[in-house]
Amino acid sequence: MKAVIQRVTHASVTIEGEQVASIQQGVLVLLGIVNEDAQEDINWLSNKIVNLRIFADENDVMNKSxxxxxxxxxxVSQxxxxxxxKKGNRPSYIKAAKPEVAIPLYETFIKQLENDLGKPIQTGQFGADMKVELLNDGPVxxxxxxxxxE
Known part of the structure; x- marks a missing residue:
């Protein structure tokens, strides 16, 4: 699994003109899944995201999770x-897991994040053409x- 984590002051996802997700302070996570990904990857990455110390403390030091x-x-799945x-100018996506593998892993990852964070999270829609809007805070x-x- 590969994740791009962006610290945001707010973010939202819109599909076909309808806003389907919106948050204030937190993180926007773009998630890519490959065939080799498993529960171990889900557990490790979820824990890492929830506990990354990338938010400012009272001394303006990134010391809070x-x-x-x-x-x-x-x-957001991506x-x-x-x-x-590596070759040419047209990217190849052959390493990305097909939906039949990726969707169950994505759904399990959502549940793991909610469990680790202790509350529901917002999501985009797997496979949809999404418009993602954010204000990256820092930028981080x-x-x-x-x-x-390792």
Missing amino acids: LSDIKGDIIL FTLHANT TIIIDTKNK
């Missing part, structure tokens, strides 16, 4: 995170790949 500030999450751009953007844990 999403759970510390009781922030929110919007999770297969293009696994684009291969972290990229995590569960295949590079």
Whole structure:
């Protein structure tokens, strides 16, 4: 699993002109899934996202986590995170998991994030053409790949 985590002051997802998700302070997470991903990746990444100390404390030092500030999450599936751009100018997405593999993992990841955060999260819609709007706070953007844990 690969995730792009962006600290936001607000974010939203719109599909076909209808807003389907909206948060204030928290993180927008773009998630890419490959065939090799498993429950271990879900558990590790969810815990990492909820506990990343990327929010300012009283001394304006990034020392607080999403759970510390009781922030929110919007999770958006994004297969293009696994684009291969080595050859030519047209990216290849062959590494991205097909929907029959990715959807169950995505849905399990949602439940794990909610469990780890202790409250419901907002999501986009898997496979939809989404318009994602955000105000990146900082900017703070972290990229995590569960295949590079060590």
